Amino acid sequence: MEKPKVIMICGPTASGKTTLSIALAKKIEGEIVSADSMQIYQDMNIGTAKPTEEEKQGIPHYVMDYVSPEMRYSVAEYKKEAKKAIHTILAKGKMPIVVGGTGLYLDSLLYEIDYPEIELDEAYRQKLDQLAQEKGLTYLYEKAKQIDPLATAKISPNDRKRIQRILEIYHATGKTKTEQEIASRQKEVEFDYHVYALSWDRAILYERINQRVDLMIEQGLIEEVQNIQKKYTCFPTAMQGLGYKEVVDYLEGKLTKEEMIEKIKQETRRYSKRQLTWFRKNKQTIWLEGANDVQNNVSLILEGLH
Numbered sequence: 001m002e003k004p005k006v007i008m009i010c011g012p013t014a015s016g017k018t019t020l021s022i023a024l025a026k027k028i029e030g031e032i033v034s035a036d037s038m039q040i041y042q043d044m045n046i047g048t049a050k051p052t053e054e055e056k057q058g059i060p061h062y063v064m065d066y067v068s069p070e071m072r073y074s075v076a077e078y079k080k081e082a083k084k085a086i087h088t089i090l091a092k093g094k095m096p097i098v099v100g101g102t103g104l105y106l107d108s109l110l111y112e113i114d115y116p117e118i119e120l121d122e123a124y125r126q127k128l129d130q131l132a133q134e135k136g137l138t139y140l141y142e143k144a145k146q147i148d149p150l151a152t153a154k155i156s157p158n159d160r161k162r163i164q165r166i167l168e169i170y171h172a173t174g175k176t177k178t179e180q181e182i183a184s185r186q187k188e189v190e191f192d193y194h195v196y197a198l199s200w201d202r203a204i205l206y207e208r209i210n211q212r213v214d215l216m217i218e219q220g221l222i223e224e225v226q227n228i229q230k231k232y233t234c235f236p237t238a239m240q241g242l243g244y245k246e247v248v249d250y251l252e253g254k255l256t257k258e259e260m261i262e263k264i265k266q267e268t269r270r271y272s273k274r275q276l277t278w279f280r281k282n283k284q285t286i287w288l289e290g291a292n293d294v295q296n297n298v299s300l301i302l303e304g305l306h
Helices: 017-028 075-091 103-110 122-135 137-147 149-153 160-173 177-184 202-219 221-231 244-251 257-280 294-305
Strands: 005-010 030-034 095-099 192-199 286-289
Touching (some): 005 017, 005 294, 030 075, 103 257, 149 160
16 A cells, blocks of 8 residues: 655755745645754744744644643654644645654654653652763763763764763663664654755855854844743753753853854754754655755655655
8 A cells, every 4th residue: 555645854954944845835735744843842933943924824834832841842742743743634635744853853753763751760860960060961971872872973962951861761761772763663654755855065054054043133032032931930951952052041141142142153053064964864865955946946856756
């Protein structure tokens, strides 16, 4: 039996995924499923580059803007929501287009990875937080590296959330994250994914990132963070997001405004590099030139569907 087709558009931050996906959706009666680990959060709009209603041009978007910043959110929850959205779109006779830059989210669908729901051991998490404070995040990173070098190689030494996750999975199950992922890929993939990624000359991509950061500051990123801090009391993961943690440091007087802006740009450029490394691992990805005319890339995707 033929599997239903699903288009996937990925690529580094600021590569033009939103513009391309909306142009494509308009052309083929598509609807969009977000695969962005920050755009799930409510009230976090500017720093996550969430498309505005105007930018969406009437195209329905799913798995976006529905989780409180006070909540923890797992890849397992994402996969469940995304698949529900894909089924909803297919039932309408429309084409699902999964769009985003969060590699873990995309892989959970692409390889049908089942992430076990692990009961949170609050005492162990507090112990990890304490170790990070006393000995530094590098200490936890090295600890994670000894347990699961493969999983650790895929993440940044500054990615506190994912470093702790590697340690917590091992602590809770006695198995490494990598072992669990291998075991969980036994299921057959449900959909026929057509995967596209946007590629840019590095210098131009970095310039686009710098411009986007400047625009975020102009649009009111600092005020957005202040409003979120007033509205909510705790942020288990939301404020660890790129752009948000640097603004928090600025508001706490740890960085000047200029240092904060430069740090967001630098960290975003580094993140884009890691994203590209991640997407290049998938051999079924078809790379499109980001500098191409958008309609040209839409046509290339349509050709690939037939």
